[in-house]
Amino acid sequence: AQKVTQAQTEISVVEKEDVTLDCVYETRDTTYYLFWYKQPPSGELVFLIRRNSFDEQNEISGRYSWNFQKSTSSFNFTITASQVVDSAVYFCALSEEVYNFNKFYFGSGTKLNVKP
Amino acid sequence: GAVVSQHPSRVICKSGTSVKIECRSLDFQATTMFWYRQFPKQSLMLMATSNEGSKATYEQGVEKDKFLINHASLTLSTLTVTSAHPEDSSFYICSARERSFGGNTIYFGEGSWLTVV
Numbered sequence: 001a002q003k004v005t006q007a008q009t010e011i012s013v014v015e016k017e018d019v020t021l022d023c024v025y026e027t028r029d030t031t032y033y034l035f036w037y038k039q040p041p042s043g044e045l046v047f048l049i050r051r052n053s054f055d056e057q058n059e060i061s062g063r064y065s066w067n068f069q070k071s072t073s074s075f076n077f078t079i080t081a082s083q084v085v086d087s088a089v090y091f092c093a094l095s096e097e098v099y100n101f102n103k104f105y106f107g108s109g110t111k112l113n114v115k116p
Numbered sequence: 117g118a119v120v121s122q123h124p125s126r127v128i129c130k131s132g133t134s135v136k137i138e139c140r141s142l143d144f145q146a147t148t149m150f151w152y153r154q155f156p157k158q159s160l161m162l163m164a165t166s167n168e169g170s171k172a173t174y175e176q177g178v179e180k181d182k183f184l185i186n187h188a189s190l191t192l193s194t195l196t197v198t199s200a201h202p203e204d205s206s207f208y209i210c211s212a213r214e215r216s217f218g219g220n221t222i223y224f225g226e227g228s229w230l231t232v233v
Contacts, residue, residue: 037224042229043207043209043226043227044224044225044226045224045227046211047224091159091160095222102148102150102211102213102220102222103150103162103165104150104152104160104162104211104222105162106152106159106160106161108159108161109158109159
C-alpha cells in the first residue's frame with residue numbers, strides 16, 4: 001500500500017492564484033516525520049519543511065503554509081499568490097521512527113505549472 | 117552551500133560498461149547514507165541503505181550484484197552500476213544522515229543523471 005499519496009498529478013494555475021497541494025499518508029507508527037520538497041527541472045531536492053507527528057501546529061513561511069491534520073492523516077501545502085518561479089514538482093514524504101528512521105517514502109509528486 | 121555532494125552530476129556511458137557515482141558528506145560524518153532512483157516523471161524510490169563499514173541493505177527488487185554500494189569511509193558512499201543498460205538510465209540521488217544531540221537530519225545530494233546509450 002502506498003504510504004504517501006499525492007492524488008494531484010499536475011496542477012496549472014495562473015500567477016497570483018492560491019494553490020493547495022494535497023498529501024495523505026499512512027503509518028502505524030506514533031512517531032514519524034513529514035516533509036515537503038520542491039524539485040525543479042534540474043533535479044535537486046529543495047527542502048521546504050519538516051514536521052514531526054507530535055506537532056500539529058500549522059506553519060506559515062512567507063507565501064507557503066502547511067496544514068497538518070492527524071485526524072485525516074493529511075499534510076497539505078498551500079502556496080499563496082503563486083509565482084512562475086514556483087513551477088516545479090513537489091514531493092511529500094514520510095519518515096518513520098522505528099527501524100526505518102530516515103528512510104523516506106515519497107509520494108508520486110505533484111507537478112505545479114504557474115502561468116504568467 | 118551543499119552539505120552532501122554527488123559526482124558526477126551527469127554521466128553518459130555505453131551499454132555494458134560500469135559507472136560509479138559518488139556521494140560525499142561535507143562537514144559531517146555520515147554512518148548511514150541512502151540511495152534513491154527516480155525514473156522520468158516518477159517518484160523517488162529507495163534502492164538501498166548504505167552503512168559505513170558493513171554491507172548495504174537493499175530494497176526488495178533491487179539487484180545487489182548490479183548496483184554495488186560501498187561505504188568505506190564516514191564521508192563517502194559510492195554506487196556502481198555494473199553492466200549498465202539503457203533501462204538503467206535514471207536520476208540517482210543520495211542522502212546522508214547527520215546525527216546530532218537535537219536529533220537526526222537528512223541532507224540530499226544534488227543528484228546524478230545517468231544516461232546509458
